Amino acid sequence: MAKARVAFSSKEEKYRRVPKMSEIKYPEDVAYLHFCSNNTIEGTQFQEFPETGKVPLVADMSSDMASRRLDFKNFSLIYAGAQKNLGPAGVTLIVIRNDFLAKAKQGLPTMFTYKTFTDSKSLYNTPPVFGVYIMKLVLEWVKSKGGLAGVEKINASKKDLLYSAIDTAADFYKGSAEKASRSWMNVTMRLPTEALEDKFVADAKKEGLLGLKGHRSVGGIRFSIYNAVSLEDIQKTVDFMARFPQVCLKSKMHNKPK
């Protein structure tokens, strides 16, 4: 059984930030350094990546793969469930360096060894063909948007609009994540009271803005703005956000609870 060592945790700060690169501490004899590039629950994201020298870098990019340009050369292994930016749940994208593949432990169960899949060109077993086909269509769509550079530009505009809507009404909306750690994919915030958060979700729903309730483990509001969400969708959202505090003021809900 392998032993894991924690190179950084912001648990004490309720996970509201990712580390500065200088804060990451790990022994030099580790097999690899693992991190998750985007935290969908708290709404944090690595904007730069650890430089690990000879230590292989491994990343779970399930929730921000294909949202921005990426220098694959820095990674030994990237894995990403498709269900955010790539296609339907049930497909997983794996990018692995040959030299890292060669170092894999022998004797693992067949389906737990990436070599099984590289040796068979990902056709060891019947693949989830529908999901793979949809992923092809999604990647063609990404291409039509100008590739990752084009998608990145749209995503930058989307998150800028949302965070700006939060920060310009900072007495009402409070971003959950530390500014330097803010996610481009999951924008999280709190309102003055939970009652107001419930009203926010309900009123937004009436305008066709769905799924804004934060993850059940943390509450609050969460905008999950994966590639499929358009700039127009975000514009509609920030228009609603600009109106909402006024609506609450009029209905006298904007008082702090006693």
Next chain:
Amino acid sequence: MAKARVAFSSKEEKYRRVPKMSEIKYPEDVAYLHFCSNNTIEGTQFQEFPETGKVPLVADMSSDMASRRLDFKNFSLIYAGAQKNLGPAGVTLIVIRNDFLAKAKQGLPTMFTYKTFTDSKSLYNTPPVFGVYIMKLVLEWVKSKGGLAGVEKINASKKDLLYSAIDTAADFYKGSAEKASRSWMNVTMRLPTEALEDKFVADAKKEGLLGLKGHRSVGGIRFSIYNAVSLEDIQKTVDFMARFPQVCLKSKMHNKPK
């Protein structure tokens, strides 16, 4: 590492039959007896199931699950990839007895232990939701056909039509599997020559009958007649089969190769 013992094999007979129940031999101290209920390549199928007494019975039913009625009480574990009769590839159906589940080896990797999935109501990880949804629609369709009893009746008619078409032209078509082992799902046959088999596949294609080429490892002709294939489709197929030998006689292809 567990050791497998072969309880029966028809390898010497090119897998053209499944065992008679009396032929199955295995030691009494085995953890379970495993068999695959339908062989898609050779076109054989178990029409009755081993009675194993206290030895748990485990079956891979990937290619005939939901094609006929089944007494689940006889099995400790049934597993079936969805992609034949249930839905798109990427979903797997598992039916497991609680007492068999309790006997599972401890310390296996999380994703290799059925307990992970029973404990979490199959929601340990993000499930392949599209496939699960399609499976729901397929099961509703099965219900609309009169449930498994209704589907079984249709499937019986389908295979009767096809095997009858083979046997009534026995000088031309030769069923690959032994009669008692014939599959309801994959009907396999040979023609006098491979050239005729190629012509059969090509001519059938012109009439909209697709995918009749046998598995690349065995050749010949294979009709895969899963639930989605209708009785009308089969009627069209046997009409073509009745005409085909005459067409070949006229074109003088029906001579044995020199």
